[in-house]
Amino acid sequence: MFAGIAYGVMAGALWGVIFLVPRVLDNFSAAELMVGRYVAYGLVSLAFLLPTLRAVLQRLERRDWLTLLWLSVAGNLVYYLLLAIAVQRVGVAATSLVIGMLPVLVTLAGGADHNAVSLRKLIWPLAAIVLGVLCNGADVLTATLPAGYAQSIGAKLVGLLAATGALLAWSAYAVGNARYLMRRTDLSSHDWSLLMGVTTGVLALLVSVGVMAPLLSANTAPRAWGWFTVAMFAIAIGPSMIGTGLWNAATRRLPLTLGGQMIIFETVFALLYGFLYEARMPRPLELAAIFLLLGGVAGSSWVHAVRHPPEHPG
Numbered sequence: 326m327f328a329g330i331a332y333g334v335m336a337g338a339l340w341g342v343i344f345l346v347p348r349v350l351d352n353f354s355a356a357e358l359m360v361g362r363y364v365a366y367g368l369v370s371l372a373f374l375l376p377t378l379r380a381v382l383q384r385l386e387r388r389d390w391l392t393l394l395w396l397s398v399a400g401n402l403v404y405y406l407l408l409a410i411a412v413q414r415v416g417v418a419a420t421s422l423v424i425g426m427l428p429v430l431v432t433l434a435g436g437a438d439h440n441a442v443s444l445r446k447l448i449w450p451l452a453a454i455v456l457g458v459l460c461n462g463a464d465v466l467t468a469t470l471p472a473g474y475a476q477s478i479g480a481k482l483v484g485l486l487a488a489t490g491a492l493l494a495w496s497a498y499a500v501g502n503a504r505y506l507m508r509r510t511d512l513s514s515h516d517w518s519l520l521m522g523v524t525t526g527v528l529a530l531l532v533s534v535g536v537m538a539p540l541l542s543a544n545t546a547p548r549a550w551g552w553f554t555v556a557m558f559a560i561a562i563g564p565s566m567i568g569t570g571l572w573n574a575a576t577r578r579l580p581l582t583l584g585g586q587m588i589i590f591e592t593v594f595a596l597l598y599g600f601l602y603e604a605r606m607p608r609p610l611e612l613a614a615i616f617l618l619l620g621g622v623a624g625s626s627w628v629h630a631v632r633h634p635p636e637h638p639g
Contacts, residue, residue, distance in 0.1 A: 329578030330587065332571045337590025339568035343405065344421055344595035345602055346556055347412040351473060352548055355409035360533045361553060363401055365561035367526010373566070374519040381516050389512075390524075392505050397525040400498025401565075402532070407491035414484030416474050417599035418611070419465045423488035425458045425592040425618065430496040450624035454589060457617030461596075464610035499588065503576045514573030522566060589618050 347358055374381065411420040429451055506517065575587055593615060600607055607615065 326579060329575045332575035333579070333587025334590050336568045336571040336575060337587065337592075338594045339564045339571070340591040341594025341596075341598050343408070343560055343564050344412055344417045345598045346560060347409040348417055348599070348602065350549075350553060350556060351413055353553060354536075355406055355413060356532075356536045357553075358409045358557075359402060359406040360529050360536050361557040362405060362560055362565065363525045363529035364533060365526075365554075365557040366401075366522045366565040367524075367529060369558065369561045369566055370519045370522025370526065374516070374523060377516070381520065384511065385520075389509070392501070393521055393524045394528075396498055396502055396505075397521055397528055399494045400502065401521070401525045402528060404491050404494040404498065407487040407494065411484045411488035411491060414474060414487070415481055416465075417595055417602075418461065419484070420488045420491075421592045421595040421599070422458055422461045422465055422614075423485065423492055424495070424595075425454070425461065425589060426492055427496055427499065427588040427591075428454055428622070430492070431499045431588065434496070434500045446628050447625055450621040450628065453617045453621035453624060457614040457621065460610045460617060461614035464608055464614070468608070495588075502573070506573060506576055514577060515570050518566065518570040518573055521569065522561075587622070589622050593618055 343362075346362075347355065350358065353361075408420060408424070411423070506512075506514065509517075572587075579587070596607070596611065596615065
């Protein structure tokens with residue numbers, strides 16, 4: 326279990342970067358960032374998968390491809406598109422606040438699994454996470470957003486709705502991916518991650534036709550496409566490929582009720598990177614939120630560690 330928690334923390338540290346990219350590259354649209362990230366992810370994944378491609382493909386069934394398809398759409402394309410929209414409208418902190426509810430949704434979804442800890446034993450850790458999210462939300466709602474973000478109520482509402490949509494998409498991915506990996510123990514986490522990268526890359530290429538076509542016919546101002554390309558391949562290798570591989574490894578070592586808690590580190594690291602980028606210290610409510618979120622995860626880990634293993638029938 327310790328290894329699973331360590332993998333989950335490292336995945337969160339890498340995934341936190343994706344919140345910062347839309348803020349740094351704010352002159353690129355959310356759709357452009359989504360296409361760029363996953364086309365790069367697909368190319369990198371294909372390069373790593375080529376040596377074993379034939380052997381891996383022979384083990385795949387029709388159900389595997391359908392699962393890869395819907396997980397790629399929900400957990401990659403839709404999730405990052407909505408996340409980028411939210412970051413560019415209401416900022417890193419507000420977006421990570423909403424995404425911070427992921428552990429609660431995933432834990433509730435995993436409460437019926439055979440190896441799950443009773444939700445009654447997790448009530449206080451979950452309450453700490455919810456309270457942490459509320460503290461962060463109170464801070465965001467009372468703070469003035471910097472220039473460049475949405476200022477009107479309507480525009481802020483669009484950003485918050487986009488963040489909520491990203492939350493739902495990632496929750497569906499986290500639960501679906503974890504349960505499918507538990508069934509397909511013959512597929513390694515690494516191969517599954519690379520297959521998802523290739524699948525997402527192909528889908529992103531199809532989407533790019535509609536996203537990039539207007540740019541070819543419009544007279545747009547010059548933009549830093551070189552930095553855009555570097556950033557896209559950096560997050561393709563780091564958060565997308567390595568991060569997903571670490572997450573799959575964590576998923577196989579942890580029950581879903583605890584695996585869901587690990588996602589909170591994505592929020593914590595996103596907040597940390599946001600503070601570093603803005604060169605400021607956390608405000609009191611933000612600091613309280615971080616301690617509550619980490620305390621909730623630590624409490625959940627302790628509950629799982631002291632639980633007696635279930636008896637096996639027969």
